[in-house]
Amino acid sequence: MALVAAPEILSPYYRSLALAILADVALAVSWAFFSGPSRYLSLATGAFFGAGAYLTAIVEARVPWPLPVLGGALMGGAMALLVGALALRLRGPYFAVFTFGLAELAKHSLIWYETGVTGTVGRLILAPPEPWTLYYTILCLAGLAVLTALALRRSRWGYALAGIGSDEERAETLGIDTTRVKIGTFALSAAFMGAVGAAMAPRWTYLDPQVFNPFVSFQTVIMALLGGATTVAGPIVGAVFLGLASEILLLKFRYLYLLGLGLTLIVVVLALPSGLAGLLRRSSPSPLSSPPAGERAG
Amino acid sequence: MSPTLVVDIVVGGLITGGIYALVALGLNLQYGLMRVLNVAHGEFLMMGAYLTYSLHTAWGVNPLLTLLITGPASFGAGLVLHRLLYARVLAGEAAEALESRSLLLSFGLLFVLQNAALLLWSADLKGYSYLAVPLHFLGSVFPANRLVAAAVALAVSLAFYVFLQQSFLGKAIRALMQDPEGAQLAGINLSRVHGLCFGIGIAMSAVTGSLISMLFELTPFIGLPYTVTALVVVILGGLGNVAGSLLGGLILGLVETASVYLAASDIRLIASYAVLSLILILKPSGLFGR
Amino acid sequence: MSMKRREFLKTTAGGAAAFTVLRGKAWGQAKPVRIGYTLSATGPYSVGAGITQGPNYTLWQEQANAKGGLLVKGEGRRPIEFISIDDRSEHETAVRFYEKLATDDRVDLMLPPWGTAMNFAVAPIANKYGYPLLGPTAVSNKIKDLQLPYFYALLQQPDQIMGAFAGILKELKAQGKISKIAIAYVNDLFGIELNASAATALKEAGLDVVDVKSYPLGVKDLSPVLKGFKAAGVDAFVGLTYPPDNILATSQAKEVDWNPPVWLAAVGTAFPFYRDRFKGAEGVMGIAGWNPKVKSAGAKEYFDAHVKKHQKEPDRWASAFAYASLQILERCVAEVGLDRPKIKGMVDSTEFQTVAGPIRFVKGSNVSTPGMVGQWQKGEFEIVWPKSLATGTPVVPKPAWA
Numbered sequence: 001m002a003l004v005a006a007p008e009i010l011s012p013y014y015r016s017l018a019l020a021i022l023a024d025v026a027l028a029v030s031w032a033f034f035s036g037p038s039r040y041l042s043l044a045t046g047a048f049f050g051a052g053a054y055l056t057a058i059v060e061a062r063v064p065w066p067l068p069v070l071g072g073a074l075m076g077g078a079m080a081l082l083v084g085a086l087a088l089r090l091r092g093p094y095f096a097v098f099t100f101g102l103a104e105l106a107k108h109s110l111i112w113y114e115t116g117v118t119g120t121v122g123r124l125i126l127a128p129p130e131p132w133t134l135y136y137t138i139l140c141l142a143g144l145a146v147l148t149a150l151a152l153r154r155s156r157w158g159y160a161l162a163g164i165g166s167d168e169e170r171a172e173t174l175g176i177d178t179t180r181v182k183i184g185t186f187a188l189s190a191a192f193m194g195a196v197g198a199a200m201a202p203r204w205t206y207l208d209p210q211v212f213n214p215f216v217s218f219q220t221v222i223m224a225l226l227g228g229a230t231t232v233a234g235p236i237v238g239a240v241f242l243g244l245a246s247e248i249l250l251l252k253f254r255y256l257y258l259l260g261l262g263l264t265l266i267v268v269v270l271a272l273p274s275g276l277a278g279l280l281r282r283s284s285p286s287p288l289s290s291p292p293a294g295e296r297a298g
Numbered sequence: 299m300s301p302t303l304v305v306d307i308v309v310g311g312l313i314t315g316g317i318y319a320l321v322a323l324g325l326n327l328q329y330g331l332m333r334v335l336n337v338a339h340g341e342f343l344m345m346g347a348y349l350t351y352s353l354h355t356a357w358g359v360n361p362l363l364t365l366l367i368t369g370p371a372s373f374g375a376g377l378v379l380h381r382l383l384y385a386r387v388l389a390g391e392a393a394e395a396l397e398s399r400s401l402l403l404s405f406g407l408l409f410v411l412q413n414a415a416l417l418l419w420s421a422d423l424k425g426y427s428y429l430a431v432p433l434h435f436l437g438s439v440f441p442a443n444r445l446v447a448a449a450v451a452l453a454v455s456l457a458f459y460v461f462l463q464q465s466f467l468g469k470a471i472r473a474l475m476q477d478p479e480g481a482q483l484a485g486i487n488l489s490r491v492h493g494l495c496f497g498i499g500i501a502m503s504a505v506t507g508s509l510i511s512m513l514f515e516l517t518p519f520i521g522l523p524y525t526v527t528a529l530v531v532v533i534l535g536g537l538g539n540v541a542g543s544l545l546g547g548l549i550l551g552l553v554e555t556a557s558v559y560l561a562a563s564d565i566r567l568i569a570s571y572a573v574l575s576l577i578l579i580l581k582p583s584g585l586f587g588r
Numbered sequence: 589m590s591m592k593r594r595e596f597l598k599t600t601a602g603g604a605a606a607f608t609v610l611r612g613k614a615w616g617q618a619k620p621v622r623i624g625y626t627l628s629a630t631g632p633y634s635v636g637a638g639i640t641q642g643p644n645y646t647l648w649q650e651q652a653n654a655k656g657g658l659l660v661k662g663e664g665r666r667p668i669e670f671i672s673i674d675d676r677s678e679h680e681t682a683v684r685f686y687e688k689l690a691t692d693d694r695v696d697l698m699l700p701p702w703g704t705a706m707n708f709a710v711a712p713i714a715n716k717y718g719y720p721l722l723g724p725t726a727v728s729n730k731i732k733d734l735q736l737p738y739f740y741a742l743l744q745q746p747d748q749i750m751g752a753f754a755g756i757l758k759e760l761k762a763q764g765k766i767s768k769i770a771i772a773y774v775n776d777l778f779g780i781e782l783n784a785s786a787a788t789a790l791k792e793a794g795l796d797v798v799d800v801k802s803y804p805l806g807v808k809d810l811s812p813v814l815k816g817f818k819a820a821g822v823d824a825f826v827g828l829t830y831p832p833d834n835i836l837a838t839s840q841a842k843e844v845d846w847n848p849p850v851w852l853a854a855v856g857t858a859f860p861f862y863r864d865r866f867k868g869a870e871g872v873m874g875i876a877g878w879n880p881k882v883k884s885a886g887a888k889e890y891f892d893a894h895v896k897k898h899q900k901e902p903d904r905w906a907s908a909f910a911y912a913s914l915q916i917l918e919r920c921v922a923e924v925g926l927d928r929p930k931i932k933g934m935v936d937s938t939e940f941q942t943v944a945g946p947i948r949f950v951k952g953s954n955v956s957t958p959g960m961v962g963q964w965q966k967g968e969f970e971i972v973w974p975k976s977l978a979t980g981t982p983v984v985p986k987p988a989w990a
Contacts (some may be wrong), residue, residue, distance in 0.1 A: 013688035013692045091582070094578065094582060094584065109568060119780070121775065122705075124733055200680070203680065204679045204683060205712050214522070214526075255417065257413070257676070258416070259413035259414070262413065263406065266406035269406065432842070432844060439845050517635060523806060563801065563813065
């Protein structure tokens with residue numbers, strides 16, 4: 001596939017762009033395989049991403065690649081399990097706001113700890129892995145995320161999740177252990193986010209607690225929703241579209257980047273009610289671009 | 299704890315809380331009624347702040363008087379935006395698509411407003427000094443401008459609360475919040491009321507911004523932290539409950555101020571999040587939520 | 589010749605001349621020198637970038653191109669062409685764009701982005717592709733850990749800055765003008781490192797620090813900290829601050845009715861904006877590095893040119909160093925051309941005379957510029973420490989807040 005050959009044929013800049021977009025795909029897909037069917041709109045992406053990134057900054061010098069990425073995954077998953085028990089008792093907007101606070105909480109707690117205990121803040125990654133290593137790592141993560149998403153929706157858990165999304169009480173009365181399904185999927189999603197954060201960190205050399213960034217949360221949500229969160233292709237399309245549009249706007253319109261981005265969003269929302277993936281569906285139906293079976297059956 | 303400390307915490311908390319309450323009220327109206335999560339809420343605050351800043355520094359208009367301009371102007375802008383954007387999304391959509399589409403619209407608005415502010419006022423820090431004089435009372439000292447800002451914020455909040463309880467439109471809004479179908483059957487025009495509420499919400503945000511311009515420096519990027527605070531207060535008090543937002547704002551202000559005085563500035567956000575978590579554990583739909 | 593013929597010849601001659609001139613603009617005009625960079629136009633870094641670096645980059649380009657361009661050894665003058673984007677205060681964006689500049693655009697030279705964190709992010713790329721990068725807005729002890737031969741930091745680093753702070757405070761204490769010092773610092777890398785340096789420097793100077801408080805970025809209320817200092821009888825406030833919290837602290841000091849004899853706040857104080865915001869900010873001290881009165885060659889001319897082009901003054905710390913970094917590049921290109929290893933060789937081995945004084949690098953650090961403290965006096969940020977470079981004497985106690 002072209003993506004695999006990319007580091008050979010593309011110049012470093014285009015490889016970097018592809019890497020960044022693949023990372024976004026991984027984030028958007030893993031966000032959507034939980035938040036899409038369950039309708040629990042998570043804004044915690046920044047927290048898990050940041051955790052993975054900061055962990056890499058701390059251990060990278062002492063630990064061979066790709067262990068930091070695994071560490072990031074474990075970190076993200078653990079955090080999600082920890083807060084999931086409380087967070088997933090909350091509904092809709094309450095869940096969203098609470099998860100948003102996670103990134104802020106993680107950041108300030110880390111700063112507090114660092115200033116009080118270690119006396120410094122921020123870490124330098126002095127010997128990062130080769131760029132192509134990072135590229136393939138992210139490519140693998142993106143691929144794994146997509147495979148997980150596909151597998152999940154065919155599985156019992158996937159159906160359970162969709163059931164939770166349409167009517168949680170009913171799902172419970174049907175005997176589904178909603179708590180386990182929700183927390184489990186949330187943690188799986190978070191593990192991917194932590195892994196992506198861990199894999200991206202070496203690119204930035206210096207990591208400080210500002211890496212727990214709410215914009216990562218927002219951006220992931222935008223990409224997934226723009227493409228259509230109930231399909232697997234939706235987040236992929238959304239991430240690619242937004243990534244490319246963003247880059248083009250950035251390079252061409254120095255002072256109107258935000259304006260262009262905002263207007264693009266508004267236009268797409270008003271013109272395409274079913275998201276970008278809706279366009280795909282009409283042209284070529286496939287498992288990737290269809291909503292889960294439960295929804296189709298009506 | 300010395301009496302001065304208590305005064306510092308209580309008065310300081312009410313000052314911060316009053317401002318939090320006002321910025322949250324507007325969001326609560328939009329989210330509680332229309333399920334529109336307006337992430338651009340803080341950007342309207344930012345615009346209101348810049349408007350007051352410009353009126354004051356260019357023509358010497360008293361910042362408090364500018365409220366008479368920013369209020370109505372932003373209300374009008376809110377009506378227009380609702381008509382142009384949100385009404386089309388809200389018309390006959392399945393609930394989940396509605397929320398995600400209006401969320402995306404709001405993000406779009408957020409970017410557009412930030413860029414507009416950037417073009418109009420540039421990224422340089424802008425600010426002015428107004429009533430930055432110390433007032434001594436109750437054994438401590440407080441700045442006049444913060445006291446005035448908080449007083450105005452509380453006044454507007456209370457006025458709005460009274461409006462909701464007493465006026466016809468207010469009752470219509472409350473009816474729609476409690477029972478959308480029943481209210482419509484009773485003849486209330488959903489779309490009209492939505493538009494008005496959206497406009498009021500924007501106006502409250504812009505007015506808060508005008509007040510804030512008296513206290514802090516402005517850049518086009520000050521909006522988001524206020525949106526976040528507004529969201530926290532709305533959730534804390536209970537979505538859709540106006541009194542909840544008022545009380546929630548004051549509580550949050552007190553908690554934050556207390557944490558800064560008793561511990562350290564660093565843990566202000568940790569403390570507020572901890573309190574939020576505590577309340578949500580005990581009551582997952584907020585203090586007064588249904 | 590007949591009239592018609594003369595007219596014809598005139599027209600064709602004129603046309604030919606115009607044609608030659610126009611073609612000359614395409615042919616005779618030299619190939620531009622392409623210089624790439626990113627600067628933050630949006631996001632939290634945009635304030636600093638727009639004051640300290642952006643204006644200097646464009647001023648320098650304008651001045652050079654007015655003379656026909658940058659003088660390149662052996663090639664005459666070639667106009668400067670900038671290739672730049674807004675990095676949106678996002679490290680990933682900057683990293684990617686600098687990769688693009690190096691491999692895709694293959695620019696001749698690179699200029700740095702704004703801020704320590706950003707410089708950390710892009711310096712490895714510049715280094716990898718052999719582009720000397722002279723950073724006027726990077727301050728951190730960690731720069732040395734990077735060990736990047738192609739990265740140079742022009743500003744004074746934490747130890748030098750706090751050495752200057754300690755120096756002036758010690759002097760003031762010896763004169764009996766202050767006795768109790770308190771520190772408030774922002775818990776970002778910058779504030780934390782300055783605080784660590786402060787602890788050592790002040791202790792060595794035998795100075796008494798009665799309280800140290802930290803606060804987060806984006807803090808909205810520093811009055812609890814200030815009230816605490818006031819109650820403890822502090823007479824010298826040391827703020828290790830960024831511009832937004834600096835302004836907040838300064839305005840709140842007046843609001844809590846506290847006017848300590850010494851108000852010394854790190855970053856932001858040297859901005860003309862700060863002076864104007866506080867009606868002259870008479871007596872307020874901060875990190876200094878330059879003012880139009882210093883004896884460096886071209887200082888006043890630089891000041892005037894900056895004001896003329898941008899309708900705003902350069903700041904009194906890093907602006908001049910940003911301009912100086914460009915002067916250094918200019919001189920290197922004139923003497924060794926655009927061969928980057930040669931430029932690096934020259935940067936490593938030369939002492940440059942700039943508007944910010946002499947600058948010489950040892951292992952990537954500027955060893956010529958000592959830490960300095962300035963004080964706003966009658967509209968100018970006089971350098972009041974060290975005495976050898978002073979343009980004014982310290983005024984302590986500071987006057988009441990305006």
